[in-house]
Amino acid sequence: MRPPFFLHRHLLTWASIGLFLTLLNATTSASAATTTQTQARLSEKHRALLESHCTSCHGPAKQKGKFRVDDLPLSIATLEDAERWQKVLNQLNSGEMPPEGEKQPPRTLKADFLEELANVMVTARRNLSDQKGAITMRRLNRREYKNTLRDMLGVEINVSELPSDTGTGAFDTVGSNLFMSGNQFEQYQSLSREALSEAFDRVAAAGIEKKIRIEAEETFKAITKNIQELRDGAERAEQWAKAVEAAAARPENATVVAEIRKKSKDAADFRRSWKRIVGAPAPEEFGFKSVENNADKANGALTYKQNQGNGLYLRPALDYYLSLPHLDTGAYLSVAGGIHLNNSLLYYINPNWPPGEYMLRVRVGATSDAPRERRFLEFGIHPRSGRVMQTYEITGSIDAPQTLEIPFTLTRKHTSRDDRTVFIREKGTLDHFTQTRVVVNKGRAETGFGPKVALWIDWMEVERKTTAGAPLPPGLAALGIPFDDQAPEIAKPELRKALQRFALEAFRGTPPEEAYVDRLLGIYDARRKAGDKHSAALKETLSVILASPKFLYLAEPTPDDQRRPVTDAELAARLSYFLWSAPPDARLRALAARGELQKPAVLVAEMERLLADPRSEAFVRSFLYQWLGLDRLDFFEINRTLFPRFDDSTKLAARNEIYETFGYILHSNGSLRNLLKSDYAILNGVLALYYGIDGVRGEAFRKVPLPPNSPRGGLLGMAAIHLMGGNGEVTSPVNRGAWVLRKLLDDAPPPAPANVPQIARLAGKVLTTRERLMAHQEDPQCTSCHRKIDPIGFGLENFDAAGQWRTSDSYQLVNDKGVPDPKTKKTWQINPGAAFYKGPTFRDFFEMRNHLAARTDAFTRSFSKALIEYALGRPCGFSDEPLLNAMVQHAGTRNFAIREVFAALVVSNDFRTK
């Protein structure tokens, strides 16, 4: 679980509040002067290139393709101009213009022109789509909808059936990109029904306590039974085989037997034709009675006795397990032996145990000779999906085991056997069959039977905890009437008031219209008349409220479309949905009601309070996921044969490192510079082991000091970031370089152009990565962007595709069928030295990182842009330049302390204006 971060509640002093007031004025006057936006303008010097290479065919005299360039304005101010310039850009990029045989522009000139045009086009598009500060009303996105139900009803439901809100390139808070459909309306209603049912059930079952302990040695019975069955099956199969051979030996069968033998590849194959042999018994007579071919089953069973198949691999693993000590008091988590042994331990939770908060306790110890990397235990629900939810480091031993406490939640939706089955297993042994194969083969090579056991379990205990006496969640408290069917009939006026109160809560303080409540009462009545009981009719009625517009939309009414300051209540909602993705809590609403929230000091103090609350995790995760493009982490499967150490637990920890590091900086109000370079990393045991850093034990992430020569620390030291900059097998310097430009340097390259001719002539050649990428320098279309991108990627080549440090790399040819040819393999020492385009040179990653860290202002700008878009729910346009500058400058005077950026944003006019 997360360690509690120490909180610096009052880092922002009154002195800095004074600064905000100045800042506030600055943005007020600046936003009035939006005409000063950056112009999308090409420099005059490029006119010459167009005149000497284009105008003769596309000018006043001739207009081939009805297109002329001589009258193209250098300033792109309209969509029409933008389209015409786009055409020029596309034609040059695809190499179609100037046509073959015509005089071609000099390479550097063309590259420079392409670079500038592509960037000016980005500027133009951004200008043309600028919302000029206007914020479109938006509905709750998927996360906010879920959290809002959680805060109202006290339950978390799975909302994955709602359509995803991302994918448009904007943050999922941008109202103009959040749509609504009829289908969705029905989903909202059904999800609300689900949440209400869950909430009602939780209240009904609040006092129920359940507990069961399972001694691990009980598995021994099943294991011995398994082994006995294998032995017994082999015996029966052997008898059947003998009987078939005996029948085959009869003289009357001689002809047919000879014929079958000729066609059979071995004795087992021969027995498959037992039916043709007179007197041969059916395998069914020997107990093989499956629905499939039982001769095959018998042949399979027999291998357990023979030195092949099961006999070769399974038997030694089972024999080894049986020879282990402590089987009478516990059980081992095994690796070899598959499902015949304990490759995972499962517990199926009684379907009669109600939804609620649960605790799994595991008493566990490691064997004395278990190496460090094998002392980790994975926990999850749904063994078939096998998704790891948490990884625990085991420090206990068999003599002195430790007791893990693993909290989890079961909901009404956890009805299937899989959904009610918790599992534990050794880390990195069952993620994927290709990985299990690697691990087991490695063990076989060492011992002959497979990996030795490492973890021993004494017992497992599952408990459902009581929540009796806990206050009702706000939504149900607001309702204020019984919702079970035993209660006496509720009088109309009372029901009416209850619906009003619930709607008021759901609508975040806006009272519902009378006519609306009348309709709700009508629905309740109709359901009762149709035969529904009270609770069912009530649920149906409340679910309508939770699918109504005033619940679903964060509305800030402005009938005349004039800009106006937001009201206190609107400000409260903006702040809480920004930092919690959830509705304002009672304190925030009370401050708003008293009219105090508009005071900068109060607003900033509330911002601090919200950030310190665990609910801010919703911000950290969703903001980073979208800002840094972490969806790429799930784009491809890591090649588990190449990177066996990068197992599911490590991937989970690597992903969490990003969130935890940012969270640490946020909660300690650290400098944004630490995300570029830092002398510490935020690690847990699994990740420290992966990075080869000693002295970190356990599942909690914590601050770990790094030696000066460590490549870790900051985003570019993180395995997950490098994983994204590759395809799970090999690195992509281009992806990495573009990511650094886009996210860290606020210098995003223009979008990759369509139809650029691919460089095909290098196929089939054995080259280093760098040699291959140098081809980009030859074509102006490529070099116009790649001269900026590629060098940064070269500087990161010491990180392999799984983020491990390396000093050499290799390449070999692969044929059409995907088979590599080792004869062609070439290995080289990585040279990470390069130079930023028109910038300083660097000899290695460390020097490059220093250059990047010196650009914290650019990084703060990139971060602030993203924060503006996320917080305000609209793209950050050029009209936001004054705000952006104010945020960066303000933070800059405070060592880029991260919360200064937040504070500058929330007190700004933009945050407080509709």
Place this chain on the structure above:
Amino acid sequence: MQNLPSLHRRHFLRSTTALIALPFLESLGFRRFASAAAPVAPPKRMVFLGVGWGVTEESWYPDIRTPGPNYALPAGLKPLERHRKDFSVVQGLWNKFSNEGHWGSTFWLTGANRYAQPGVSFSNSISVDQVAAEVLGKQTRFASLALNSAENGDASGHGPGLSMSWDIGGKPVAGLNGPLAAYHRLFAKDTTPIEQQKALLAQKRSVLDAVLEDARALKRGLGKRDNRKLDEYFQGIRDIETRLTKEEQWLGVLPPKAPLNEPQSVIAGYEETKLMYDIIFAAIQTDTCRVFTFRQPVSSLLTSLDIKVFPHDMSHYHTTRAEKLDASQRRDLAQSELFSRFLDKLKATREADGSRLFDHTAVAYGGNIRTGHELTNCPTILTGGGAGFKLGQNIVVPKNTPLCNAWLAMLHGVGIQAERHGDSTGPLREILA
């Protein structure tokens, strides 16, 4: 987009016995609907036929070294010989996210990644037929039909799902299990009293009325820009109303007289498949529906062919071959025969303008599994004139081309300009004439 909402929904409550447009089909001699007097182009239809546990690799696929029209028709496709010039086999397609060896249909039409959603162990996305139904389904009583055999899909290697169709949210679309259910849905009168049906619809409407009340209250406070946003909500509600209206509109309208007899309740395997094809054909013929998926039985097909091999066992014929291979090949033949017979029917029936139903129907036949657990080079046959397929060819595309590229091209072929589908990277032009 069609603008139905201009007709106030309440009108339909009074006109539940209205005549419903039926296309003129000479074979049945239907009377042309008055308002459709002007000659209209015959409508497009789409049919997706899923075969579950794959096919036999060595005898179903044409040789990839002989692409084009002059390939040797493999044994497994022999029953389709008479249609040789009218279908193409496409090779090299796959769904890159699929890694479930027993799920022949779950992702076949979606191309989804089951682990795409964090926090859940399964997710899917919209299937291509549902994308098509959005457009092609507007005019007919049923926007689309998802048909299954009566048996459980798992036994036949189809994988999870209530049918082969998945809705826009990636949720399973409930299918009609077996010919009897399909027949009743299409051709039998609703047994619920109309009054009760109306009450149910009225209840759904009262919910819409309530949220509209709230929406109107909200609307009063909003400026132009925000109102445009709220319009989406109104539109959503209108869409639901349109659907309820469709239900209402057809309420009490007798379905077309069935061009076939009511199926017996106990029928499985070969005969069942044949009947399901007949029902699809009848639905096309009467223009009751224009988009179909059919998840075919495999387990009961084997039983009806008197094959004793367990269906899953059959698909793993590689190690032992012998009777498993034989079963696999006989399965291919039976499926090809049934398919061939369906094409006969489509070709034999004429539209009003003299063209064949076949010319306006686009059919995809195949599945996500090649054989065993092999999920590359998914078996794919494309036929019909509805999407402008290149026919009569052994089309070999680069290995591991997204199957969704074919679906995208198919959508484009019937006039639906979708930008992408599933993991598509662009329409597969190689399959279009």
